[in-house]
Amino acid sequence: MYTKLLFLEDSYKKGFDADVLSFENNCAVLDQTCFYPHSGGQESDKGIIEKNGNIFSVSEVKKDKGIVLHKIDGILEKGDKITGKIDWDRRYKVMKYHTALHILSRVVFDLYGGGVAGNQISPDKARIDFDLEKIENKEEIEKRTNEIIKEGRPVKIYTLPREEAEKVVDDKTRVDLLPKFIKNIRLVDIENFDVDACGGTHVKNTKEIGEIKITKIENKGKNRKRLVIV
Numbered sequence: 001m002y003t004k005l006l007f008l009e010d011s012y013k014k015g016f017d018a019d020v021l022s023f024e025n026n027c028a029v030l031d032q033t034c035f036y037p038h039s040g041g042q043e044s045d046k047g048i049i050e051k052n053g054n055i056f057s058v059s060e061v062k063k064d065k066g067i068v069l070h071k072i073d074g075i076l077e078k079g080d081k082i083t084g085k086i087d088w089d090r091r092y093k094v095m096k097y098h099t100a101l102h103i104l105s106r107v108v109f110d111l112y113g114g115g116v117a118g119n120q121i122s123p124d125k126a127r128i129d130f131d132l133e134k135i136e137n138k139e140e141i142e143k144r145t146n147e148i149i150k151e152g153r154p155v156k157i158y159t160l161p162r163e164e165a166e167k168v169v170d171d172k173t174r175v176d177l178l179p180k181f182i183k184n185i186r187l188v189d190i191e192n193f194d195v196d197a198c199g200g201t202h203v204k205n206t207k208e209i210g211e212i213k214i215t216k217i218e219n220k221g222k223n224r225k226r227l228v229i230v
């Protein structure tokens with residue numbers, strides 16, 4: 001039993017039909033889904049599941065190994081045919097922030113050489129932590145990031161065997177640190193700017209992001225800096 005992740009192929013897909021494979025503790029497992037489960041710092045999608053005209057809301061989506069658990073406010077049964085629809089407004093905002101963080105991480109890496117220690121992406125803001133003692137020039141980071149956004153660079157997604165992926169990325173992306181059981185690496189390629197390994201949802205072109213603002217840079221320990229963007 002495993003869930004086909006439709007968002008990996010098409011992050012713009014908003015609705016889908018699916019079969020219920022199991023239902024336990026208010027959580028439905030489906031054969032396929034557009035709902036992004038909370039992972040990699042990206043918050044989970046919300047939305048609705050419809051069965052025979054009854055609409056249930058999906059409040060939380062989690063991943064447990066290869067299975068996606070959709071928490072709903074209703075009862076489903078194994079074998080039910082459902083239609084799912086994600087809250088697109090929320091998802092699209094998250095996609096924009098997620099792609100913005102990729103740009104930001106490259107800008108910071110080029111300026112200071114700091115690796116990414118973690119991130120959190122919500123519909124209304126995002127944050128990213130760097131292994132850096134100092135980040136001095138907030139304005140410069142913001143300016144460079146917004147320049148790349150405005151340039152309207154295509155964002156391509158593709159998957160390569162591990163050894164091929166290692167050749168495509170540079171020191172910013174530590175493919176060697178990814179778990180060994182991952183044989184194929186999904187890459188997010190912002191044309192002529194940055195390639196990173198990522199399983200998240202992204203916009204197709206950087207211009208969709210609009211404009212970002214760095215609201216603060218926080219100290220999170222001696223060698224840890226956190227940037228918050230809106």
Ligand SMILES: [Zn+2]
Nearest residue numbers: 098198199200
């Ligand atoms: Zn990502």
